[in-house]
Amino acid sequence: MALQFTLNGKTVEFGGEARTTLADCLRHHLGQTGTHVGCEHGVCGACTVIVDGEAVRSCLMLAVQAEGSQVTTVEGLSEGEDLSPLQAAFRKHHALQCGFCTPGILTTAHALLTHEPDADEERIRHVLSGNICRCTGYLPIIEAILDARAAYADGRRGKPA
Amino acid sequence: MSAWLTRSLQDNPRLSDWLSLEVPGRVMLRSGKVELGQGIHTALVQIAAEELALDPDRFDLPPPSTRRGPDEWLTASSQSVESGGMAIRVAAARLREAALAAAARLLNREPSQLNLQQGEVLLGGNATGHDLWSLSVCIDWQQDLCSGAEIKPAASYRLVGRSLPRRDLPGILTGGVFLQDLTLPGMLHGRVLHPPRPGATLASVPTVAFRKRFGDRCRLLRRRDFVAVLAADETVARLAADFLAAKLSWRAPAIDLPEDIAPWLKQQPARLQRDDPIVASEVGSALTATYTRGFLLHASVATSCAVARMADDRLHVWCHSQGLFLLRAQMARVLGLPDERIVLEHRPSAGCYGHNGADDAALEAAMLAMAVPGRPVRVLWSRGDEMSAICGSAMAIELKAGLDGEGRMTGWQATVWSGTHTSRPGAGGDINLAAAAACDPQFASRSIVDVPEAVGAGALRNVIPLYDLPAVAVRHYQLTKLPLRTSSLRALGAHPNVFAIECFIDELAHAAGCDPLDFRLRHLTDPRAINVLKRVSEIAGWRPDAETGNGNAQGLALARYKNRAAYCAIVAEVELAESVKVRRVWCAVDAGIVINPDGARNQIDGGIVQSLSWCLKEAVRSDKGAIAGLDWDSYPILRFSEVPEIITELVAPAGEGAGEPMGVGEVSQGPATAAVCNAASRALGTRLRHLPLTRERILKAL
Numbered sequence: 010m011a012l013q014f015t016l017n018g019k020t021v022e023f024g025g026e027a028r029t030t031l032a033d034c035l036r037h038h039l040g041q042t043g044t045h046v047g048c049e050h051g052v053c054g055a056c057t058v059i060v061d062g063e064a065v066r067s068c069l070m071l072a073v074q075a076e077g078s079q080v081t082t083v084e085g086l087s088e089g090e091d092l093s094p095l096q097a098a099f100r101k102h103h104a105l106q107c108g109f110c111t112p113g114i115l116t117t118a119h120a121l122l123t124h125e126p127d128a129d130e131e132r133i134r135h136v137l138s139g140n141i142c143r144c145t146g147y148l149p150i151i152e153a154i155l156d157a158r159a160a161y162a163d164g165r166r167g168k169p170a
Numbered sequence: 171m172s173a174w175l176t177r178s179l180q181d182n183p184r185l186s187d188w189l190s191l192e193v194p195g196r197v198m199l200r201s202g203k204v205e206l207g208q209g210i211h212t213a214l215v216q217i218a219a220e221e222l223a224l225d226p227d228r229f230d231l232p233p234p235s236t237r238r239g240p241d242e243w244l245t246a247s248s249q250s251v252e253s254g255g256m257a258i259r260v261a262a263a264r265l266r267e268a269a270l271a272a273a274a275r276l277l278n279r280e281p282s283q284l285n286l287q288q289g290e291v292l293l294g295g296n297a298t299g300h301d302l303w304s305l306s307v308c309i310d311w312q313q314d315l316c317s318g319a320e321i322k323p324a325a326s327y328r329l330v331g332r333s334l335p336r337r338d339l340p341g342i343l344t345g346g347v348f349l350q351d352l353t354l355p356g357m358l359h360g361r362v363l364h365p366p367r368p369g370a371t372l373a374s375v376p377t378v379a380f381r382k383r384f385g386d387r388c389r390l391l392r393r394r395d396f397v398a399v400l401a402a403d404e405t406v407a408r409l410a411a412d413f414l415a416a417k418l419s420w421r422a423p424a425i426d427l428p429e430d431i432a433p434w435l436k437q438q439p440a441r442l443q444r445d446d447p448i449v450a451s452e453v454g455s456a457l458t459a460t461y462t463r464g465f466l467l468h469a470s471v472a473t474s475c476a477v478a479r480m481a482d483d484r485l486h487v488w489c490h491s492q493g494l495f496l497l498r499a500q501m502a503r504v505l506g507l508p509d510e511r512i513v514l515e516h517r518p519s520a521g522c523y524g525h526n527g528a529d530d531a532a533l534e535a536a537m538l539a540m541a542v543p544g545r546p547v548r549v550l551w552s553r554g555d556e557m558s559a560i561c562g563s564a565m566a567i568e569l570k571a572g573l574d575g576e577g578r579m580t581g582w583q584a585t586v587w588s589g590t591h592t593s594r595p596g597a598g599g600d601i602n603l604a605a606a607a608a609c610d611p612q613f614a615s616r617s618i619v620d621v622p623e624a625v626g627a628g629a630l631r632n633v634i635p636l637y638d639l640p641a642v643a644v645r646h647y648q649l650t651k652l653p654l655r656t657s658s659l660r661a662l663g664a665h666p667n668v669f670a671i672e673c674f675i676d677e678l679a680h681a682a683g684c685d686p687l688d689f690r691l692r693h694l695t696d697p698r699a700i701n702v703l704k705r706v707s708e709i710a711g712w713r714p715d716a717e718t719g720n721g722n723a724q725g726l727a728l729a730r731y732k733n734r735a736a737y738c739a740i741v742a743e744v745e746l747a748e749s750v751k752v753r754r755v756w757c758a759v760d761a762g763i764v765i766n767p768d769g770a771r772n773q774i775d776g777g778i779v780q781s782l783s784w785c786l787k788e789a790v791r792s793d794k795g796a797i798a799g800l801d802w803d804s805y806p807i808l809r810f811s812e813v814p815e816i817i818t819e820l821v822a823p824a825g826e827g828a829g830e831p832m833g834v835g836e837v838s839q840g841p842a843t844a845a846v847c848n849a850a851s852r853a854l855g856t857r858l859r860h861l862p863l864t865r866e867r868i869l870k871a872l
Contacts, residue, residue, distance in 0.1 A: 042346030107207025108342035109520030
């Protein structure tokens, strides 16, 4: 089996075990370990990646289902070592403690603000309720996402902060 | 003992234990305290940078390792700043003194004429051509620090007290920096099939069916009750573990946890550990109430993990243990290797709130790595393993207190039933590593001990009220044969004890016909406790005349962590219909000198949110003889949509000991739960005494 998809703007190929999840494929076969696996059951949201613009649980999706898709992981949110406006807002607001859940929260928020740059606090809380943070930096995370909205509204979302 | 002569310093008294100058322009700082997401490494660098007057960016702080130490025992009990930070402060101050003394000799000046700025020795503000690195050869790196050093006065601080950004954030925000992300060439993936609960033994393993299904793609290893699979592909390892888990047959004692846990706890086998005499008249016309908390899970977002490699007769393990040296000593016993042939190196995992599966996973990875010498092996636990391995003990606390005619408390008696709050490697002389006992019954844990009172206590942490009382007596039943493995979970016994004490104080205030705030103030003389209590009631707009029983209310609580660390007072505002909704939380903390206010706030606020989750939702439940909560569906925790507004104020310290920093990682859990329970009880018009405050419990109380 060999399949192709676009990962963070580059074409990649995968030819492993048929039952490989997209999360395992990204982490072990494509070396993108920023996507974290917290529960393997789609409950915690740590493994969230963006597939064709939608936030999805990569632990519940098989790699074969990504054939031909555009996949974005946390590594693809910024260019090189510069932080994206969303990542920079997380840094500014100290919006994490351990940070293990952060990649899934960043990708979830990125997908949300890309579609709805004017999402209000209630909407943000609602969408993020699928992501678990145990440490728990919930409030600074919401502040950071609210702060990052402006960059999405004026189209700077993919650019370094 | 002098404030600066902390355990960290006593155990690691040499300058070279903490600091070295290996790369020109940079300072190597070493710590045995591990980064758990609490931002400790940023704070420790701030402390060293302050004393050396050097930019924090010029410090390197490698992950702790047993290769050279320092050995700081455990990263626990909110001691990292208090003990470890103080050692670093003394070491950095001594390095400054040593460098200036060396420069003074070379320049034929007095050290007092010189100062150190950004590593350069200055005389009257001018460069002297000497710097830390050129002077390094003149410094006695083996000098003993236990005689102390001239540390800078707090009034001169430029870096301590500022919210410098965490050093590790950029890496975390852009990719994989966790132990779980560590990938070594040729690495194999291991999964261990854990017994469903302590005491379980393996009846049979379907070896033939396994071989038929997985062939040579996955290896099956078994030693008595230890079963593991090993594969080159993690997907295969997971499928193989799932296949086996469904087919393995365990003989395991049934577990049956009732909703009402107090009578159950009181029936468990126990040892009377402490029994203070009390004069009956002192509790006089007594009020009595029993409070309970259930077993709590760590429920960390990552599952436990370790990577190990056995090469050239040396074992190297990357793990997320809180106590590398303690773990190494026990691993050496089990594996039959001398200490010096085992290196344990810390790598960050997800937030750690106490003794979780980190140590167990390290031994498991080591055992598998020794079966395939030369190949690195990564062990990762399943979510179900993580949610059933180790929990914080359930506790029942029976409180009794007397009131005199003026509404003053006359005496206080506490009886505590609890499992242990430490079964860390080496505790009580036992190995306390699950895989060791599974392989060989001689490695099974035998003694049940708790954290000694001298180092903060476990079940009895914060059992003594902070209030002025003529007599206090404690009785402690240490439960010795619980069907669940219990150990340290954030705040240990302080969470249930403070919950019980602060709810009972509200009951006593009610019995005395007194406002809960006034009642507390009437029994307090510690100015710092009074200060945080008054401050939080101001910012929360506490009203003594507030109506009760109408569905909305504020509740109040106060504690000083371990009765000797930071002070925390909390007001919670709840709305109560069929369930408890926390709308707002106000918090005032006096933690002495705060190194990094952002970091401290995150610990306090995160502690509040975690405590609300414990208070409103969490308890391990059983179903059909087994633990029921193996994922976040059956063991729900607080989510974004349920988090209240939190207003936290770091109160300027005043009075005795105000200049000493005090840890805040465990300061807010007890008061937060107690404040919410007091608020909910006032909103309901009847007392709630059992956690969690679920919808079912509220409906029952209604």
